[in-house]
Amino acid sequence: xxxxxxxxxxxxxxxxxxxxxxxxxxxxxxxxxxxxxxxxxxxxxxxxxxxxxxxxxxxxxxxxxxxxxxxxxxxxxxxxxxxxxxxxxxxxxxxxxxxxxxxxxxxxxxxxxxxxxxxxxxxxxxxxxxxxxxxxxxxxxxxxxxxxxxxxxxxxxxxxxxxxxxxxxxxxxxxxxxxxxxxxxxxxxxxxxxxxxxxxxxxxxxxxxxxxxxxxxxxxxxxxxxxxxxxxxxxxxxxxxxxxxxxxxxxxxxxxxxxxxxxxxxxxxxxxxxxxxxxxxxxxxxxxxxxxxxxxxxxxxxxxxxxxxxxxxxxxxxxxxxxxxxxxxxxxxxxxxxxxxxxxxxxxxxxxxxxxxxxxxxxxxxxxxxxxxxxxxxxxxxxxxxxxxxxxxxxxxxxxxxxxxxxxxxxxxxxxxxxxxxxxx
Numbered sequence: 001x002x003x004x005x006x007x008x009x010x011x012x013x014x015x016x017x018x019x020x021x022x023x024x025x026x027x028x029x030x031x032x033x034x035x036x037x038x039x040x041x042x043x044x045x046x047x048x049x050x051x052x053x054x055x056x057x058x059x060x061x062x063x064x065x066x067x068x069x070x071x072x073x074x075x076x077x078x079x080x081x082x083x084x085x086x087x088x089x090x091x092x093x094x095x096x097x098x099x100x101x102x103x104x105x106x107x108x109x110x111x112x113x114x115x116x117x118x119x120x121x122x123x124x125x126x127x128x129x130x131x132x133x134x135x136x137x138x139x140x141x142x143x144x145x146x147x148x149x150x151x152x153x154x155x156x157x158x159x160x161x162x163x164x165x166x167x168x169x170x171x172x173x174x175x176x177x178x179x180x181x182x183x184x185x186x187x188x189x190x191x192x193x194x195x196x197x198x199x200x201x202x203x204x205x206x207x208x209x210x211x212x213x214x215x216x217x218x219x220x221x222x223x224x225x226x227x228x229x230x231x232x233x234x235x236x237x238x239x240x241x242x243x244x245x246x247x248x249x250x251x252x253x254x255x256x257x258x259x260x261x262x263x264x265x266x267x268x269x270x271x272x273x274x275x276x277x278x279x280x281x282x283x284x285x286x287x288x289x290x291x292x293x294x295x296x297x298x299x300x301x302x303x304x305x306x307x308x309x310x311x312x313x314x315x316x317x318x319x320x321x322x323x324x325x326x327x328x329x330x331x332x333x334x335x336x337x338x339x340x341x342x343x344x345x346x347x348x349x350x351x352x353x354x355x356x357x358x359x360x361x362x363x364x365x366x367x368x369x370x371x372x373x374x375x376x377x378x379x380x381x382x383x384x385x386x387x388x389x390x391x392x393x394x395x396x397x398x399x400x401x402x403x404x405x406x407x408x409x410x411x412x413x414x415x416x417x418x419x420x421x422x423x424x425x
Contacts, residue, residue: 013370014073016058016410017383018044022401023064027073027082030372030411031385033397037076039083042069045093047110049425050410052418054102057084058410059424061093061107068096068107068125068135073412090121090137090182094144096424099151100205103128104172106157110144117142121182124157124175138178138185140168146201148210148423150223156188158228160201160212165193167212169227189227193219200249202258203422204284213249213260218282234282234289236262241291246280252304253420254368255326258282259309261299262291269354272298273316279309279324281334290333294322298355301425303366303373303411308388309334310373312342312362316351319344319362321375323388338391347379361406369416378406 013030025039044050045061053059058071070085092112098105105125111117120142125135145168146160155172169189178185193214200213208223209231217233236245244264252259258281265275277299278291297315299322304310309324318341325337347360355361360378371389376382383397410425412418 011074011414013367013372013411013413015365015374015383016050016071016073016412017399017403018042018046018050018060018408019399019401019403020044020046020063020408021404024401026399027076028397030374031394033395037082044408045091045096046405046408048093048096048107049408051096051098051105051424052410052412052421053098054419056412056414057102058412059096059098059105061089061091061096063091063093063112066091068105068123070127074414085127087125087135089123089125089135090119095147095201097147097149097201097203098419098422099149099155099172100419100422101151102419104149104151104155106147106149106172108145108147108159117144122157122159122170122175122185124172126172126176129176133176136176136178137182138175139182140185146198146212148201148203150203150208150210151205152208152223154226156223156226158210159187160193160198162198163196165196165198165214167191167193167210167221167228171226191221191228191230195219199247200260201423202249202251204251204256205420205422206256207284211249211258213246215245218246218249218258218260236280238280238289238291241278241293244276244278248301250302250304250423250425251421252309252368253417254304254306255328256284257326258284259302259304261294261302261311263299265296270352272349272355273351277313279311279334286331288331292324292334292336294336295320298349301364303364304368304421305366305371305373305388306368307371308337308373310364310366310388312364312375314349314355314362319348321364321373321386323373323391340386340391340393342375342384343377345378345380360404363406363409365409365411367411367413367416368418369413370411372411374409374411376403376407376409378403383409
């Protein structure tokens with residue numbers, strides 16, 4: 001009988017698990033949780049998160065070492081190390097973004113553990129710099145600026161600032177040619193924003209648009225030469241639901257939609273169980289916008305799967321993973337398709353206290369190329385893995401550190417196209 005060669009087995013999804021408090025990053029195969037690699041004494045800049053790059057790579061910042069790490073999640077097992085490159089950057093890292101091609105990056109700095117903003121350093125990175133100047137630091141406004149990097153022959157770094165609200169535009173090439181010793185960098189252009197409370201940024205590489213979430217809506221601008229032209233903002237109000245605002249904004253590359261969570265209710269953080277939460281979405285190509293009730297409590301970040309959007313909701317009456325199905329048919333509207341319970345956290349937020357100071361949290365991750373969703377259980381060192389298509393739990397993984405503050409997760413699938421959202425999450 002002739003030998004018939006077998007096709008190689010497809011690579012499994014992999015999960016990057018960062019415990020930024022304990023200082024460990026591990027790489028796990030899913031769904032079984034086999035550890036393929038580990039990095040010790042690495043403290044992820046949790047707010048900047050993980051950034052998907054072309055070629056299946058992932059970038060993040062080690063906030064203690066002051067290094068941008070370019071990770072190769074499928075290197076281990078294929079003869080390559082997990083850490084492909086280490087590049088010095090300014091910290092504490094607040095936001096991380098790349099141009100669509102993945103070569104040009106930018107890292108902004110924020111408060112870190114300080115009460116007031118004390119550094120306005122911006123790091124521009126060129127992963128393929130011909131003259132060896134891979135990273136250059138310059139000084140700008142202090143604060144906690146968001147960042148996007150627009151591609152093209154002349155990439156642009158767009159900073160979103162608060163107080164006063166504005167978008168500042170820098171030519172990436174100009175930043176890379178800056179002198180040593182962190183000189184001041186003057187923007188090539190600026191665009192005023194009507195709000196001083198911006199929080200949340202997204203970039204659509206297909207159109208060159210940037211989006212900034214603020215109290216009055218999602219402000220839009222489109223690249224025009226080496227500057228930005230303003231466009232009419234998107235309202236948070238939709239489907240007869242109004243009030244509140246989104247503090248998080250991300251691009252869904254599968255369906256070409258923007259997503260956020262609109263939070264309403266009492267302004268006192270101690271009353272967080274009474275906050276309302278709506279999934280807010282906007283079709284980039286059709287212009288249709290909508291809102292869906294997610295339930296009360298704390299909802300913040302979200303994750304994108306091939307056929308669902310995943311939110312986690314924390315509430316004293318019980319935590320849950322909320323799945324929204326998004327039918328592929330033109331004009332179809334998202335709906336809540338499942339609410340899956342999550343085991344309680346012993347250090348969970350309590351009524352009367354803030355939901356983010358000295359309490360445990362959850363991280364959520366998914367891949368736009370698959371159906372798996374991973375949710376951390378802060379303080380317990382556990383990660384719960386679900387199959388969104390089946391709306392069912394698959395397994396619970398246990399890691400070596402407690403994942404205090406919830407840790408941070410990135411779920412990758414070969415060829416998933418996650419880099420089409422070029423902002424760190």
